[in-house]
Amino acid sequence: MRGGPVKNRKRHKRSRVIAMSVVGATALAVGGGALLMTDNNASAAKETPAQQAAARAGMTIKCPDVATGLSDVPQQARPAVNDQLAKMDSQVATAYQRLVDQGGKTDQESVRTRVLDPLNSERRQTLDRIATEIEKVKPRPSGLDSLASCTVKQDEAAAVAAGAQTAAPGTPAAGGATPAAGGQQQSGPQRADFVDIRKVKPNVKAPRVQGKGSKGTFSSRCGRNENKHFNSDNVIVAPGVSNGAHHMHDYVGNKKTDAFASNQTLESAGTTCTNGDRSTHYWPVLRLQDGTKEFDAGAPGGGTEGNVGRILRPTSVQLTFKGSPVSKVVEMPKFLRIITGDAKAFTNGTANANASWSCTGFENRQLKDKYPICPKGSNVVRTFNFQSCWDGKNADSANHRTHVAFAAADGSCQKGFKAIPQLVQRITYKLAPGARNFAVDSFPEQLHKPVTDHGDFINVMSQKLMKQAVSCINSGRKCG
Structure with missing residues (x-):
């Protein structure tokens, strides 16, 4: 398209990702698609509002980058492989939307069952299709399954900003880390x-x-x-x-x-x-x-x-x-x-x-x-x-x-x-x-x-x- 509003011409169904807070529990990403709950989460009632807000802010999805690792795809297979890689981007976008839609239910079990497990399952299937497309031309690549599992990543700048805003709305935290203006407070960028x-x-x-x-x-x-x-x-x-x-x-x-x-x-x-x-x-x-x-x-x-x-x-x-x-x-x-x-x-x-x-x-x-x-x-x-x-x-x-x-x-x-x-x-x-x-x-x-x-x-x-x-x-x- 050249100029004017974008038309939805094709192809893959795209997720609707809205600019709103990604609210989560106190969690850190670890390997294998699991979540590790911090000690503070067990006694969340004792946390200050600022600490709880900081823990919930800026959660996002982190996945292994398949495209960068595929350096030896036969020319004949590249169109089909590129199509599958595009689907993987859509899968991550959809998972991010699910994470946003979780609201306050971002405990370990909820994030695993509603966000990460469905995403990782879709990625395994797509990686299998990529391997099958390559196998039509040369020996099937091994090890692609290891790129399936995604985790949750927290934006430290967003966590700092959220804590500052909860502690004193409109007041910068140390280093001036308050959310940027214009409706992007939690989806970025942050003042930091x-x-x-x-x-x-x-x-x-x-x-x-x-x-x-x-x-x-x-x-x-x-x-x-x-x-x-x-x-x-x-x-x-x-x-x-x-x-x-x-x-x-x-x-x-x-x-x-x-x-x-x-x-x-x-x-x-x-x-x-x-x-x-x-x-x-x-x-x-x-x-x-x-x-x-x-x-x-x-x-x-x-x-x-x-x-x-x-x-x-x-x-x-x-x-x-x-x-x-x-x-x-x-x-x-x-x-x-x-x-x-x-x-x-x-x-x-x-x-x-x-x-x-x-x-x-x-x-x-x-x-x-x-x-x-x-x-x-x-x-x-x-x-x-x-x-x-x-x-x-x-x-x-x-x-x-x-x-x-x-x-x-x-x-x-x-x-x-x-x-x-x-x-x-x-x-x-x-x-x-x-x-x-x-x-x-x-x-x-x-x-x-x-x-x-x-x-x-x-x-x-x-x-x-x-x-x-x-x-x-x-x-x-x-x-x-």
Whole structure:
């Protein structure tokens, strides 16, 4: 879909996840899908209201990331496997809704029987179907069953905030951890997810460009999504699946990007880029959580999955391709797909997290797991530095990661990989000074955490334009 309200075109039934409190008992996640009750739970009546509220706040679902581990799926099996992986995302979203709907009944037995057991059973069946699809082409993979069991995870920031609010409504706890405004108090983010950029120490150190390095840059000007190209698809991760992302994306560049766009569709489409570049660039929208009912307030990927508030149009979007500090770069293959960052980093861990947050005037200070609080006259900045090493053969891989890699600290690529132009997507937003009422869209169970931010790219440059880009970069010029 390109612009306007999102239509529910297909495919998998999506859960309705509402932005409300996840109320639970005093519980911590442990392996095997069980819950471990703390000693305090046995004497809950003795707890203060603040302690009880803190224990109930910010519970979410944590599952092993199957997609990341599937690095060796035969090409013939990938469409069916991708379809099953999309179903697993829907299963987690549904389980998160069940957890929300539990209300006060989130004792160990209730969560196990009503949330985790049904989810883990569905995941085992889906993993079996994935193994069967792979077995049609090569020997059946072993060990997938070990990825079935999910647990419950508590957001510590939400627990602190809930305790502060119960103790003294409207009063920040130590560290200023009160819920963010705009109707997202428990589903995120929390005040503790924000930090004053002026209190962050400079932490950016770029590798030194050596004699054989490539110092040039090539830029594409593709606008700020003025044509309102939005959808909650992800054509890279979930091709052919409507609402495969469960959150809304901003698009610039190619005008026909959605879940159902083939390479041929993308190659023949129009573009918002002034140089004719038909490449696809997309990222989760940033919303101002001000109570505004956006066009997608009742749609999958939007309000029905906890993504609420006014979608902010960027103040600027810069798309720049840079060189390697240690070598020349080679041309990207057409239809190369790259994802940087991890949309599930809050539950997966930060191994693949890569987005950076900062403020104009302070970009030598980059944040990975916090939103920046910017002073007057400074704009919020999101930066995606993409992988710049390519395996020289594949335009994609089964887990959409192993065909590309990040350069080492000195800028060099690992053995067998070649340096390609490094895409940097830099996006800015003008917000009120000190604003804390904004968040990226996310999968429901990811609670709008900044660490889940991510960028996506499909190269659809013509061969002529790609040659021009590489020439500019390798010769040290600035083009575009």
